[in-house]
Amino acid sequence: MDSQPINQLIDCPITIEDDRTGTTVQTLKRALADNLYYLQGKDETFATLYDYFMALAYTVRDRLVHRRIKTAQTYFDKDVKMVYYLSAEFLIGRLLINNLINLGLYEQMKQALQESGLNLDDLMEREEEPGLGNGGLGRLAACFLDSLAALEIPAVGYGIRYEFGIFDQLIADGWQTERPDNWLQFGNPWEMPRPDYTVGVKFGGHTEGYTDANGVHQIRWVPQVTVLGTPYDTPIPGYDNNTVNTLRLWAAKAGEDFDLSTFNAGDYTQAVANKTFSENISKVLYPNDNTPQGKELRLQQQYFFVSCSLQDIIRLYLRKHDTFDAFPEKMAIQLNDTHPAIGVAELMRLLLDEYFVPWEKAWDITHRTFAYTNHTLLSEALERWSVSLFGRLLPRHLEIIYEINRQFLEEIRAKYPGDAGKLNRMSLVEEGEDKKIRMAHLACVGSHAVNGVAALHTELVKKDLFRDFYELWPEKFQNKTNGITPRRWLLMSNPELSDLISEKIGKNWVKHLDELKKLEAFVDDPEFRVRWRQIKQSRKASFAGYILRNNGIEIDPNSIFDIQIKRIHEYKRQLLNVLHVIALYNQIKDNPSIDVVPRSVIFGGKAAPGYFMAKW
């Protein structure tokens, strides 16, 4: 060996795997030890469960990084069309198991840990859950990210890196109490900060006109404060492929010049106090589901992450393009509900004021780029912001929305002459003593497609919620029934049933869920039915054990497990379920010898902290 010339060493074939990409048990063991040593700065003498979890997470992350870099390179080289999914919530859940399964590393890692004297289940327990969402809408966004990666679709999810996620629920004396969810306190091994892509987001102030070098009248927004948004990237691997997309979440920070004038005036404490305005923006997730609070901070959050994301998207586009002509052909932006609807006005502002694109062209680009998903028919859940608040916070956007509205209403007036009712109903501005901006209308007018999330819902959107808009633009409306990722919701959460299914019909169902149809061939197979039932029974017994340990209540695993788990909300009618329970109770009390089928009724869910009836 020593006597070999150096060039022969370099040319020799690989004899060992790279420690950061290799997937054999030997390599994983070495990588775990290495990450524990060099990233946690510990060895077996001092390492805690937390250190081992971090070492494990970094070992998995290394395998993601390699794929992430190749994915980013490929998207860049090929200048592919990208999907940008804007959502105020991403309820992605714990990532370790998800990443192990999607990378196909689960079995090897389990063994590598075992051979190292560790247990994967114990380490999985140590992971904090990012609770960056309320309920269905946030989890849908997470399922969509998983599917985008599984289908090898170039995509980025954009949202907010809330410092505090959805509150932890405690039940004390029958009442819900809330505890802050400080999920970042031990650090987050999955995310990578990208401070070099920090952007500024303006708030408040006023606008002023000026004439540019070409003699064209332009508008300039002079803000009261500029907040900085720093992106944190979380890798999103596809199941059984090499794609790793990104979830890019924005954290708000104070700008260096945040309070220069205050500093100069000598008021140091006021200057530091002002810093909290900026940092508060990404502090906490609003714990409301289908019941928005018209709070100023909420609008600040929405504008903050939308502006950061759109500036980022434009930066990415301009890497390969000199003009905005191809923007809608390269960038598809999806608005997940009305929370990011301000994006319509923000893209217009960026194109008009920052890149000097003329109005007609900017409007054409904007509405060909955006699409909007409506998630609720509850009219109280559709956001409306008072014009006074809006104008104070986003003066330039108010001007732009007024101009969009003026042109839009002109179109309506021409199409339906003399129909004042229609103008009132469709306007982006709700008239009245306290005038309001209707964000759902802005999203609808500024998008080329509007979709509901189930067939019935889409019909009601067309018939009731957006009736006038549907009459005007029937081609704009479509249905996209929601879905769930079979990876998390069957493969990972129910391994026993998954194994039985795969044994019968193969494993293709994980990527092609339609294949489950093949199970019907076995429905009359008594042995299959017995095994099916045994698995259900074993899951029920294990859940009964959990309830006994945690709630001190013994339930019969042979009873019907009758379960309602979802946000507590009047329209979901947990109360109807309770009325049934009381009626059953009465039937049994009236006739103790009655032959009832034993039943365990199980409720789970959080109530918005300020929602009086839901907490009762």
Add this chain to the structure above:
Amino acid sequence: MSQITLYHWVNSLYPASDLSEQISTAGKEASGTGNMKFALNGSLTIGTLDGANVEIREEVGAENFFLFGLTAQEVTDLRAKGYNPLEYYHSNSELKRVIDQLSSGFFSPKEPGLFMPIVSSLLNGDEYMLFADFQSYLDCQARAAEAYRDQDNWTRMSIINVANMGKFSSDRSISDYCKDIWHVQPVPIDLGEYSQSSAGLNVTRSLDNVPSV
């Protein structure tokens, strides 16, 4: 309950369920996805014709779904006609008894008025029409309980539910978005071979003009 235990609770809960409660007032739930998570784990649904329940029932077959309650159209019509919860209260003795128990403090003897906010919201308007659906829900629950006695047939229904959940994969949702709204194509990623000879850095471009990601 900490977030960690709650998470495990949820993940062990769908596989452990027999009957999934999807009982929103028709026309109020946009889609729901919990309904899909239960059904994919072999749970049968008791539900209204609301949100994606409608499509789940279409896929798994009416005979494998416990349906009750007003339709969205009936909810609208009833409201237009003038909905009066007191009519149901006075004409349904079982319902009246339950409500009277709540208002009299039968379940909260130490604090008899505890449930009054709930009772009065039901008697004064009942915006989500619990009373209108009460009897239908009770009857449907009784059917579900009877069906559960026949374990063999229940298991059969459970298998058929899972077998027909293909439509509710988010892969299907995303494929539809890609085709109909985003007009994007899959881009497979080639990892290439790892080679020690190319493991070192080789910076050739100017750092003044680095593309961002």
